[in-house]
Amino acid sequence: MPETQRLALLASPTERAQDAEQALRDAYDWVPFEEADAVVVLGGDGFMLQILHQMLEQGPMMPAFGLNLGTVGFLMNKYKSSRTIAERVAKARSIAVAPLRMEATTNTGEKASSWAINEVSLLRETRQTAKLEVSVNGKVRIPELACDGVLVATPAGSTAYNLSANGPILPLGSNMLALTPISPFRPRRWRGAILPETYEIVFRARESVKRPVLVVADQKEVRDVSEVRVVAEPEHRLTLLFDRGQSLEERIFAEQFMV
Incomplete structure (x- = not known):
């Protein structure tokens, strides 16, 4: 300066x-x-x-x-x-x-979007386990992730919620994202992934009425979501x-x- x-x-x-x-x-x-x-x-x-x-x-x-x-x-x-x-x-x-850009669609078809500097996290709303389909760059990687939730963290946010969920710490400048499950039940052995920040991640809530899911982008919350799209925006x-x-x-x- x-x-x-x-x-x-x-x-x-x-x-x-x-x-x-x-x-x-x-x-x-x-x-x-x-x-x-x-x-x-x-x-x-x-x-x-x-x-x-x-x-x-x-x-x-x-x-x-x-x-x-x-x-x-x-x-x-x-x-x-x-x-x-x-x-x-x-x-x-x-x-x-x-930052990350989060775009969510609710069960009623409403759209919501927000920025996230630390992480975007999907969480179950009730005692019912969340069931999520996880796609990366248009390909379904996990057809059904049974869990309390899942999050996508930036390097800046990798030492926050992501670390407490046993996710990896990402060095700044790595241009990577951490995809980390929260209390996964099935598949039991999946512990997450490290992805290039150029990848698009899409979550779809299965049985979204019976098993309601909310999404939080840093401090903004959207409830009863059916689909959430997350992508990094380096130009911002x-x-x-x-x-x-x-x-x-x-x-x-x-x-x-x-x-």
Whole structure:
């Protein structure tokens, strides 16, 4: 980032983030979000995802530098005041993240679509096990997956829900997606797949009335779906900024050695 960058400041509604916003307001000559070259985001991963979704849906697209005032802060940098925020943003390393596009059809024929930066997950709505047909690039790979659910994760999201479901960690820049079952019952030995991000994945709910299924794209939920299409859209890549030595790429790599 250039030294003369124009920065916007956005803060989550939490008390910690609001207090930090007040402290930073006088530290830099901030500009409105629509006029900025980059945005500084105060909060946690959830608020960062909210801002990234806003960029995808409404624009403008710009690099985002997060300061963690939430819980995990996987997408954020440490909040500290040892250097000016402008210096940190100017010296930050950029990481590109390709989002997923989810398109769902409900049992009544309604259509819904949404972006996902971490993952798209299908989940059973009731005690009835979900039964899903899984197709990749137009070919049925699993005629009937009996499970609690299944998800498609990006490299950025591979250490989130995907990891807790025993899915693989994907390095940034791998241009791959993780297809991971959630509590699979049949076929018992299937533990998922790693697919190129250019592949299209389609899920069809079998017995969708008796065994209702919902889909969640990051924070957006659609219930009673009959079909869900998931595809990565690299042309809409987002840019996250990290302090040197603290990048998302390094965090994802380090997760593979956690014991």
